[in-house]
Amino acid sequence: MITNPILPGFHPDPSMCRVGDTYYIATSTFEWYPGVRIYRSTDLTNWEFCAAPLDRADLLDMRGNPDSGGVWAPCLSYADGRFWLVYTDVKRLDGSFKDAHNYITSCETIDGRWSDRIYVHSYGFDPSLFHDDDGRKWVVTMRWNHRGPGTGCNPAHDSFDGILLQEWHPERGLIGEPVNIFAGTPRGLTEAPHLFKRGGYYYLTTAEGGTGYRHAVTLARSRDIAGPYEVHPDHHVMSVVDTPDHPIQRTGHGQYVEAPDGTVWHSFLMGRPIAGPEGKGRFCPLGRESGIERCVWGDDDWLYLEAGGLLAREHVPSDAEQEPLGPSHYRFDGDSLPDDFQWLRTPETDRIFRVGGGALTLIGRESIGSWFEQSLVARRQQHFRYRAETEVDIDPITSQHMAGLTTYYNSHKFHALMVGGDGRGGRELAILSCPGDFPYGELDRSMPAPVALPDGPVRLAVEVDRATQQFFYAVEGGDWQAYGPPLDASQISDEGGKGEHRSFTGAFVGLASFDTTGMGGEARFPWFSYVPN
DSSP, X not given: OEESOSBOSSOOSOEEEEETTEEEEEEOOBTEESBOEEEEESSSSOOEEEEOOBOSTTTOOOTTOOTTOEEEEEEEEEETTEEEEEEEEESOOSSSOOOEEEEEEEESSTTSOOOOOEEEEOSOSOOEEEEOTTSOEEEEEEEEOSSOOOSSOTTSOTTEEEEEEEEEETTTEEEEEEEEEEOOOTTOOOXXXXXXXXXXXXXXXXXXXXXXXXXXXXXXXXXXXXOOOEEEEEEEEXXXXXXXXSXXXXXXXXXXXXXXXXXXXXXXXXXXXXXXXXXXXXXXXXXXXXXXXXXXXXXXXXXXXXXSSSOOOSEEOOSSOOXXXXXXXXXXXXXXXXXXXXEESOSOGGGTEEEETTEEEEEOBSOTTOSSOOEEEEEEOOSSEEEEEEEEEEOOSSTTEEEEEEEEEETTEEEEEEEEEOSSSSEEEEEEEEOOOSSTTOOOTTSOOOEEEOSSOEEEEEEEETTEEEEEEEETTOXXXXXXXXXXXXXXXXXXXXXXXXXOSOOEEXXXXXXXXXXXOEEEEOEEEEEEO
16 A cells, blocks of 8 residues: 655655656755755655755755745656756745746756756746657746736635746747636636646646645646646546545645556645644644545546545555655764755855764854754654654853754744753753744743753753653753653644745754854754654
């Protein structure tokens, strides 16, 4: 069986393609660096990480990007002996405007050095590149209308102004004028376009309904690439509206692929909500994840889920056995970060960390809420229950220099257990908690008083159990001790703070440091462990 999600934890907007017998999925990374994560599989069941292509400044620099800005909805394809990647870098999220710049890069191998980016346009976001069988290439993207009302199926959202099509050439750039080929269905919020061709039809897959619980995969087709496009008899291929007990929710935003044996599949974005604290409803701490479903072609040349209806299955028949995600123990004794880890926004890694000498050294820069230069290295939360541990060695001169362990969603949704200066020449342990409610960015002042610490390394741990989490610490030679009250883990989720329609990533757990004096104080972490319970 395939058990969905195939990519658990924060892995949204799965763009899927096949090259020979190997399948690839590219997912969004938003403000996390390096940009885009690509996974591969030969059985559609087990997936391994293989590339993070946007790994240098001439491809991506997100310093100053807002939370949930950055890299939206990449499209991965293969043609002319090369992989092609189209992506958006969103510089503004809130308000009427979206400053969304779209680029294309390519590479002969999936894990090679990708070409310098080529700017395409800034009409909107979620661009996709279609390679027609006559050799021509076409960019499709949603158009953002900052004025409204547009053609995007009001009143769902009058800024979603339809899907634009325009020819593109690798040397000549955009050719001709853009054509609005699809206004969407009454579900509205039409985005994430992907084109594919079959049996004389151009099929257009889009996502609709927003990224929350009304999300959907919509399908339309036309004999002419420029339309007009007729909509699927059911409008949608997948959707989980008004079925709150289904274990998979929020299905939408995926891509079609055909296997060598003729079977057909569709990737999709999904969420797995769990019960929050009393009175708070359900929440998705693992963010938006990636799933896959088997589909069939009907006699009417429309695509349907193999099992019928619109609900994607949690378990899909497969010829392969799915390997579970086990514990991960990391020793920072090499010269690079393990692939599971990412950092925030900046391409200049030597300013915020280095790996060597048996440790990961974080160089304290701006605060834990900074949008510019923040020393935070973390991995995805991929289980509802887990324990993470680490050890920190820090000799802070002032109380403005701190380092430790954090559960982190974004700059206004995090809990952190930090070792810092006490202002009197010693060290202390403190909890920094930002619960995500307005006015966001303020620390919770009700946390317990700091605890004095002796010299030497300090072990730090956190246990997350669905909607609650507990911090622990141990000094050298001592036993683990709980510190502080159980904290609300439901805030470290899509639904916390501003909510699901402004929170597009997922929960991370990792290591953080800051030194707001500007002196770049350092902290060493020799190891980190993540163990699902």
